[in-house]
Amino acid sequence: MLSSYAITIGTIIVIQAIAVCGLNVIVGFAGQISLGHAAFFGIGAYTSAILTVKAGLSFWTALPIVIAIGGLIGLMLGLPSIRVREDFLAITTIGINFIVEALFRYIPFFGGALGIGGIPRIMLFDIRMKGIPFFFLCLFFLCIVILICWWFTRSWASLAFYAIREEETAASAMGISPVRFKLLAFVMGTSMAALSGSLYAHYMQFINAGDFSFPVSVGFLSMLVLGGIGTIWGPVIGTVILGVLPELFRPLVDYRILFYTLLLLVMIRFQPGGLLGEKSLVKNILSRTFKRC
Amino acid sequence: MNTFFEQLLNGIAMGSIYALVTLGLTLVYGVMRILHVAHAAVYTVGAYMGLFLYSSTGSLLLAFFGASIGCAILGVGIERFVYFPLMKYPPFVPLIGSIAVMLSIEEIMRLIAGPYILTFPAKLPFPDLSFSGIYVSSTIIAVYSITALILLVLWYISSRTELGLAMRAVSQDISISGAMGINSHLIVSITFVIGSAVAAIAGILVGIYYNQVYPTMGAVPAYKTLALIVVGGLGSVSGGVIASMILGVAETMLIGYANIPFPRDALAFIAMIGVLMWRSEGIMGSSR
Amino acid sequence: MVAPILTVNGISKHFGGLKAVENVDFQVFPGEILGILGPNGAGKTVLFNMISGVYRPTEGTIDFRGERIEGLPSHLVARKGIGRTFQIVKPFTSLTVLQNVLVAKGIMKYGHLSRIWGPWGSRKDINEAKEILERVGLIELADRKAGLLPLGNLRRLEIARALVVGHTMLLLDESFSGLRHEEIGRLEALIRDIRDSGRTIILIEHNMRVTMRLCSRIIVLDHGRKIAEGEPKDIQKNELVIEAYLGRKGVLDVP
Numbered sequence: 001m002l003s004s005y006a007i008t009i010g011t012i013i014v015i016q017a018i019a020v021c022g023l024n025v026i027v028g029f030a031g032q033i034s035l036g037h038a039a040f041f042g043i044g045a046y047t048s049a050i051l052t053v054k055a056g057l058s059f060w061t062a063l064p065i066v067i068a069i070g071g072l073i074g075l076m077l078g079l080p081s082i083r084v085r086e087d088f089l090a091i092t093t094i095g096i097n098f099i100v101e102a103l104f105r106y107i108p109f110f111g112g113a114l115g116i117g118g119i120p121r122i123m124l125f126d127i128r129m130k131g132i133p134f135f136f137l138c139l140f141f142l143c144i145v146i147l148i149c150w151w152f153t154r155s156w157a158s159l160a161f162y163a164i165r166e167e168e169t170a171a172s173a174m175g176i177s178p179v180r181f182k183l184l185a186f187v188m189g190t191s192m193a194a195l196s197g198s199l200y201a202h203y204m205q206f207i208n209a210g211d212f213s214f215p216v217s218v219g220f221l222s223m224l225v226l227g228g229i230g231t232i233w234g235p236v237i238g239t240v241i242l243g244v245l246p247e248l249f250r251p252l253v254d255y256r257i258l259f260y261t262l263l264l265l266v267m268i269r270f271q272p273g274g275l276l277g278e279k280s281l282v283k284n285i286l287s288r289t290f291k292r293c
Numbered sequence: 294m295n296t297f298f299e300q301l302l303n304g305i306a307m308g309s310i311y312a313l314v315t316l317g318l319t320l321v322y323g324v325m326r327i328l329h330v331a332h333a334a335v336y337t338v339g340a341y342m343g344l345f346l347y348s349s350t351g352s353l354l355l356a357f358f359g360a361s362i363g364c365a366i367l368g369v370g371i372e373r374f375v376y377f378p379l380m381k382y383p384p385f386v387p388l389i390g391s392i393a394v395m396l397s398i399e400e401i402m403r404l405i406a407g408p409y410i411l412t413f414p415a416k417l418p419f420p421d422l423s424f425s426g427i428y429v430s431s432t433i434i435a436v437y438s439i440t441a442l443i444l445l446v447l448w449y450i451s452s453r454t455e456l457g458l459a460m461r462a463v464s465q466d467i468s469i470s471g472a473m474g475i476n477s478h479l480i481v482s483i484t485f486v487i488g489s490a491v492a493a494i495a496g497i498l499v500g501i502y503y504n505q506v507y508p509t510m511g512a513v514p515a516y517k518t519l520a521l522i523v524v525g526g527l528g529s530v531s532g533g534v535i536a537s538m539i540l541g542v543a544e545t546m547l548i549g550y551a552n553i554p555f556p557r558d559a560l561a562f563i564a565m566i567g568v569l570m571w572r573s574e575g576i577m578g579s580s581r
Numbered sequence: 582m583v584a585p586i587l588t589v590n591g592i593s594k595h596f597g598g599l600k601a602v603e604n605v606d607f608q609v610f611p612g613e614i615l616g617i618l619g620p621n622g623a624g625k626t627v628l629f630n631m632i633s634g635v636y637r638p639t640e641g642t643i644d645f646r647g648e649r650i651e652g653l654p655s656h657l658v659a660r661k662g663i664g665r666t667f668q669i670v671k672p673f674t675s676l677t678v679l680q681n682v683l684v685a686k687g688i689m690k691y692g693h694l695s696r697i698w699g700p701w702g703s704r705k706d707i708n709e710a711k712e713i714l715e716r717v718g719l720i721e722l723a724d725r726k727a728g729l730l731p732l733g734n735l736r737r738l739e740i741a742r743a744l745v746v747g748h749t750m751l752l753l754d755e756s757f758s759g760l761r762h763e764e765i766g767r768l769e770a771l772i773r774d775i776r777d778s779g780r781t782i783i784l785i786e787h788n789m790r791v792t793m794r795l796c797s798r799i800i801v802l803d804h805g806r807k808i809a810e811g812e813p814k815d816i817q818k819n820e821l822v823i824e825a826y827l828g829r830k831g832v833l834d835v836p
Contacts, residue, residue, distance in 0.1 A: 156683075159676070159680060159683060159684045160684060162673055162675065162676055162680075162684075163673045163676070163684045166673045166674055166675065166676075167671040167672070167673055169635060169655070169667070169671060170667060170671035170672075170673070170742075171673075171684070172634075172654065172655035172656040172659070173633055173635075173655055173656075173659055173664070173665050173667075173743075173746070174656075174659055174664075174684055174685040174742060174745075174746050175656050175657075175659035175660045175685070175746055176656055176684070177654070177656040177657075178656075
C-alpha cells in the first residue's frame with residue numbers, strides 16, 4: 001500500500017514535470033534561455049486561485065482561462081524579451097521572476113504577504129480529487145503535455161526550430177520568421193507552466209508568493225539540464241531524479257542541498273546535454289547494451 | 294533635512310559597494326562573455342575570510358589582503374575548472390554552471406560557518422565626523438575612501454598599463470588578440486584575479502557596513518548586479534559604476550527616505566527593463 | 582523592352598562612418614544572370630544583405646515585381662520568391678541534407694503558424710525535396726548529417742535550399758569559392774540549368790573567368806560605388822575596372 005507521503009511526493013513531481021516540459025519547449029526546442037519560469041508557474045497558480053476563490057468558478061471552467069492568461073502574459077513578456085540579445089534574455093527573465101514575485105507579495109489583491117488560502121479541491125464526477133485520484137489526474141495532464149511535445153517534434157515546426165537554433169540568418173532567408181517561432185515557443189511553454197501552477201494551487205490549497213520565487217526557476221532549470229535539454233523524456237526523468245533524491249538522502253539532511261547543487265554543477269560541467277542528451281554517458285551505455293542483446 | 298543628507302550619504306555608500314561588485318562582473322563579461330553569477334559567492338567568501346582573519350589577528354589590513362588573495366584564488370579556480378571548459382557551449386550552459394557554483398559555495402559557507410548572522414565589529418582607522426548636524430560615520434568614510442582608491446587603481450591599470458591594453462584587446466575579440474601574441478587565457482585569469490580581489494573587499498565592506506555576515510548575503514546582489522551591468526551597458530565599466538551609484542541612491546532614497554511601500558530588490562530589474570525599452574545597449578554601451 | 586524584375590534605386594548602407602554601399606542603382610531583367618564583381622570589401626555582400634532583408638538600407642529603394650521590398654524582414658523577402666546562399670555557408674548542421682531542404686520546402690507551403698503542425702515527413706514533400714537534391718547532385722547524400730559534408734557539397738546544399746525558396750530569383754554569394762576545378766564546371770552547368778528553368782539569378786563572384794562565361798551582364802563595385810556596368814566583353818576592357826583590380830591585367834583575360 002502506498003503511503004500518503006509517497007503520494008504527496010509523487011504528485012508534486014508530476015506537477016513539476018509539467019512545468020519543466022514547458023520550460024523544455026522554450027529552452028530545448030527554441031533555444032531561448034528562461035530563468036523566470038517560476039513566474040509563469042505562479043501566474044497560473046494565482047489566476048486559478050483567484051478565479052475559484054474570488055470569482056467562484058470551478059477548476060474546470062477556470063482552466064481554459066488560466067492557460068490562456070498564462071500564454072498571453074508569456075506573449076506579452078516574450079515580445080520584448082526575444083528582441084534583446086541572448087545574454088540580456090537570461091537577465092530579463094530573472095528580472096521578470098523577481099518583479100512578478102514582488103507583485104504577488106505587495107499587491108493586496110493577490111493576498112499580499114499572506115498569500116491566498118482556501119483554494120477548493122478539484123471536483124471530477126462529483127468526487128473531490130485528492131490523494132491517489134488527484135495523482136492520476138495530474139498524470140493525465142502530464143501525458144497530454146508529453147503528447148503535445150512528442151507531436152511537436154514530429155511536426156514541421158520542429159524542423160523550423162532546429163533551423164532557427166542553428167543558423168538564424170539562414171532560417172529567415174528561407175522564409176521562417178524567427179520572432180514568430182520564438183514567441184510560439186514562449187506561449188506554449190508558459191501556458192504549460194500555467195497549467196502546472198493551477199494544479200499546484202488546487203493541490204496545496206494555499207499559495208504564497210514565496211512558492212514562485214527565483215530559486216524555484218533555478219530548480220526547474222536544474223531538472224531540465226539533468227534530464228536532457230531538448231529531449232522528450234528528459235524533463236520527466238530530471239524531475240523524478242531531483243524529486244526523489246532528497247527523500248533518499250533524508251538521513252544526510254544537512255548536506256542535502258549541497259549534494260543537490262554539486263550534482264547540478266558536475267552534470268553541467270561534464271554532461272551539458274543531460275542524462276538523455278546527445279553524447280551522454282547514460283545513452284551511450286544504454287545503446288551499447290542494447291546492441292549486444 | 295539632515296536625515297535627507299544622511300540618507301543620501303548612505304545611498305552613495307550602498308552604490309559604492311554595488312559598484313565594487315558590478316565591476317568584477319563587468320570585467321568578466323568583457324573578456325569572457327559569461328554572466329558570472331557566482332561572483333556574489335566570491336564576495337560572500339571574502340566577507341567570511343575577512344571576518345575570520347580580523348577576529349583571529351585583529352588586523353584589518355591583514356583581513357583585506359588575506360581575503361583578497363583567497364578570493365583571487367577562488368575566482369581563478371572557478372574560471373579554470375568551470376567556465377573555461379564550458380566556453381564552447383551556448384551561453385546558458387556556463388550560466389547554469391555559474392548558478393550551480395554560486396549555490397554550492399553558499400551551502401559550503403553555511404555548513405562551515407553555520408546558518409547564523411555573524412557580526413563584524415571592526416575598529417576602523419577613520420574618525421566619525423559631523424558637519425553642521427549631519428553625522429557621517431567612520432564606516433561611510435571607509436567605504437568612500439576605499440572605493441575611490443580601488444576605482445583609481447583600476448582606472449590606472451586599464452588606461453596606463455600594458456596589462457590594461459591587453460585586457461581591452463581580449464574584450465574586443467579573444468581569438469584575434471590570441472593571434473596577435475597575447476596570452477589571452479592568462480589575461481582572462483588576471484581579470485578574474487582583479488575582479489575577485491575587489492569582490493572580497495566589497496564583501497568585507499558590506500560586512501562592516503551592516504555589521505552582518507551570513508551565508509546567503511550574496512543571493513540578492515548576485516542577480517541585482519546582473520541587472521546593473523545591463524543598465525550600464527554590457528561590458529562597460531564606467532556604465533556599470535554609474536548605474537550602481539544611481540541604484541544605491543535610488544533604493545535608499547525612495548524606500549528608505551520617502552518610505553514608498555515598494556519591493557526594494559525589484560527596483561533594479563524595473564530600471565533594467567525600462568532601460569532595455571528605451572536604449573537596449575545600456576546607458577554607456579556602444580550600439581552595434 | 583522587357584520590364585525589369587528587380588530595380589535597385591540609389592541604395593546606400595552606412596555603418597557609422599563607413600559607407601559600405603553608396604548610391605548604387607541597377608536593374609535586373611527576367612531570365613538573365615547578372616554578375617556582381619568587385620574586390621574584397623567593395624560592398625557586394627552588403628548589397629545582397631539589403632536585397633534579402635538582412636540589412637535595412639540607409640537610403641534608396643528596392644523594387645521587386647512592382648513591390649517595394651527594402652527594409653522588409655528577411656523571411657518576408659524569402660516568401661516573395663527570392664532565395665539566397667551565403668558566402669560563409671550556413672547549413673543546419675544537425676539536420677540531414679534532406680531535412681535541410683525540407684525546412685525550406687515547408688515554409689513555402691506552411692507559411693502560417695496555424696499550418697505548421699503537420700508532420701514534416703509527408704511523401705509528397707520528400708519526393709519533391711529529393712527531386713531538387715537530384716538536380717543539384719546530392720541525392721546520394723540525402724540522409725547524411727549536413728555538418729559532415731565537405732565545402733563543395735555544402736555549396737550545392739545552399740543552392741538546393743535557395744532553389745526551393747527562390748522560385749523567381751536566386752542570389753548566389755560566391756558559390757564557386759573554395760571549389761576544385763572539376764566542381765566548378767559542374768556548378769556552372771547547374772546554374773545555367775537553373776536559369777533555363779525560368780529563374781533570374783544574381784551572383785557575386787571572385788572568379789573572373791566563371792563570371793565572364795556565365796553572366797549576360799556584369800556590374801562592378803569598388804569602395805561601395807558602382808564603377809561599371811555592361812556586357813562581359815565591355816567590362817573586360819573597362820579602364821576603371823582594371824584599375825580597381827590593381828592593374829592585375831591578366832585576371833581579366835578569358836582563355
